[in-house]
Amino acid sequence: MDEQAKRRQDGPPKWRRTWAGGLALWLAATLAQAQGLSWEHGLRSDAPERYTVVRGDTLWDISGRFLRHPWQWPEVWQVNPQIRNPHLIYPGDVITLQDCNGRPCLGLERGQNVVRLSPEVRRVPVREAIEPIPLDTVRHFLRDHRVVDDPDTLDELAYVVAGNDRRIISGAGDRIYARGELQRGQRYGIYRVGERYHDAASGEALGLELISIGRAQAERSEDDIALMQVLSASQEVRNEDIVLPLEERELVSEFVPRAPDRDIEGTILAVPGGVRFIGRLQVVALDRGRRDGLETGHVLQVEQQGERVVDPRTGESLRLPGTDAGLVMVFRPYEKMSYGLVMQATRTLEVGDRLYNPRRGVGVAQR
Structure with missing residues (x-):
């Protein structure tokens, strides 16, 4: 008898029904939300009864150990506004599988004592907290990339016209001249x-x-000519490089992965850097943005286009049905496009693959 069948026959173990921090509430609501997830549906067949959190885990990873669809994080802090930080979990905490009125849920044990849910926030260094997703990948990308919504405005932007002493290229410590409306001291x-x-x-x-x-x-x-000092440079500064006020790009660390509020149909537009084939934890550009209803944290299913084959009887060229191949989470939406992070992939994704709202009844195995 498999583990899932045994649970149905014997009933869930009588663990203590206790809660701790925002994470316990987050995980519990994920399993017992309006869709009515049960012991037979929504829970992985190999879900552990206990899991000890280790450094390097993310909330997505932990959720994926218990749930078939780790993107189904709830929006519980909308009904519990006192919980400002939904990922209060630290290395050494133990996640336990429990029964809540006949449905699976998860509790959290911290040390020898049971920590009860409250609006209080345990004050620890930020570096100790478990991240919701691998944030370093996103941070590095946002540091080096930004998008101008209207390319036609390029001619209106300030730009480098020359280097000091007629230099063609400049670096950190050098002075350059730029043309445009630039404020002294900024x-x-x-x-x-x-x-x-x-x-x-x-x-x-x-x-x-x-x-x-x-x-x-x-x-x-x-x-309209400004003398500027180059404070730092990762590459040489050249004539015609664009000069813009620094963008406020503070990374939102409290991602709430969820399905979009409206139907989305789009495609993977490109992979920054020119790569065509895409794997897990790679950044991709999407051809949908805020005007289409995308927000930070929205999760989209990736459908890989089916192959073209020739009908052996009629000789017609046919396109086979597409196959669900991964999940992408939006982390930086712009007006008409977005950047997303590939969170799951069952096969190598490609530019041009279709994007749409994830189906709750269909899972994508994590790789």
């Missing part, structure tokens, strides 16, 4: 024009990618 980002994103069907311009190469400070200006 710090700016220096960017190089990257990919221009367009809708494959309509040809509409979706955004212009800018790649960060350094920072500079305006020292003085005359008319």
Whole structure:
């Protein structure tokens, strides 16, 4: 008899029904939300009865140990507004599988004592808290990339016109001249024009990618020409590089993965850096954005396009049905496009693969 059948026959063990921190509530609601997940549905057949959290875990990983669909994180803090941080969990905490009125739920044990849920926040260094997703990948990307919604405004942006002493390229510590409305004493980002994103069907311009190469400070200006000092540079600064006010790109660390509120149909537009084949934890550009209803944390299913085959009887060229192949979570939406992180992939994804709302009844095995 398998473990799942045994649970149905014997009934759930009589563990203590206790809660701790935002995570316990988050995990419990995930399993007992409105969809009515039961011992037979929603729970992985190999879900452990206890799991000890270790450094390097993420909330997505932990959820995936118990749930078939780890993206189904609840929005419980909407009905519990006092819980500002939904991921209060630390290495050494123990997640336990429990029974809550006939449905599976999860509790949290911390040390020898049971910690009860309350609006209080345990004050520990941020570095100790378990992250919701692998945030380092996203942080590094946001540090180096941004998007201008309207590429036609490129000619209106400030830009480098020359290096000091007629230098063609400049670096940290050098002075450069830039043309545009630049304020003395203000710090700016220096960017190089990257990919221009367009809708494959309509040809509409979706955004212009800018790649960060350094920072500079305006020292003085005359008319519309400013003398600037390069404070830092990851690449050489060249003429025509774009100069923009630094973007507020503080990473939202409390991601709430969830399905979009409206139906979404789109495609993987590109992979920054020019890569075509895509795997787990790679950043991808999507051809849908805020105007389409996408927000930070929205999860989309990836459908890999079916192969083309020839009908052996009629000779017709046929396209086979697509196959669900992964999950992408949006972490930086712009007006007409977004950046997402591939959270799961059962096969190598590709540019052009279709995106749509995840189906709750269909899981994607994590790889």
